[in-house]
Amino acid sequence: MFVPRAGTYPGVGYLFADRAEAGELLAERLLFARDPVVLALPRGGVAVGEPVARRLGGALEVLVTRKIGYPPAPELGVGAIAEGGEPVFDLELLRKLGMTPESVAWVVEQERAELARRVAVYRGERALPDLTGREVIVVDDGLATGGTARAALRVVAGLEPGRVTLAVPVGARETVRALRAEADEVVALATPVDFRAVGQWYERFGQLSDADVLRLLGR
Structure with a gap:
């Protein structure tokens, strides 16, 4: 069980110094x-x-995954898409906002373009590895709404893996519970009650660049 350390957020501490420490603990x-394929969701998930x-x-x-944002407030995810x-x-959520999938089709096309750009940068012409019968671990740096993780897990499921585990250092309790229907197992080191944002639980949670991702991949 984790005991939060003194952090920079009022009234709360943090669980992890940074993504690297979180990955080691995870x-x-x-x-x-046994002999897993670790599929990390860029950018932050690669450091974990x-x-x-x-x-x-x-x-x-x-x-590679991309959030589909609500146009007036792009940080609010109304969906997600993963490569393939x-x-x-x-x-x-779309219903509550008075929207439909068709009304955000233009946002989806924008995210498809950025998704394709990142695939080209991170893997070039290489396809995803053959996952048939393999043990697969999908890793991200945390789960808030879980939209991108859900999109990723559905793509993985279609590639006929042997077993799929979703692994994160920290996640919102309800999201972790909901995603158990999408994977054989969900491993979350912590599911705090007072969950507001993933970065709340890290002392250092800076944004990663494409160059950071390539360095972590050894490319």
Whole structure:
């Protein structure tokens, strides 16, 4: 069980110094995995996935996802898309906002373009590894609404893996519970009650660049 350290957020502490420490701790909960493929969601998930793959002796690769934002407030995700997959929408949220998947089609096309750009930067012409029958661990740096993780898991499920684990250092309790229907197992080191944002639980949670991702991938 984690005990929050004194942090910079009023009234709360933090659980992890940075994503690298979170990955090291997460790896200790994943020692059951044998020869896994670790698929990290860029950008932040790659910094967590790298120590996981290194500790488990698994292959590290990226699975690129993009949030589909609500146009007036793009930080509010109404869906997500992962490479090779179709958009996954929060239909209940769209209904409450008076919108439909068709009304954000132009946002989806923008995100498809950025998704394709990142795939080209991170993997070039290489396809995702063959996941048939493999143990797959999908890693991100945290779960808030879980939209991008859900989109990623559905793409992975279509590639006929042997077993799929979603692994995160921290996540909103309800989101973690909901995503158990999308994977064989969900491993979350912490599910705090007072969950407001993923970055709340890290002492250092700076944005990563494409160059940071390539460095972590050893490219």
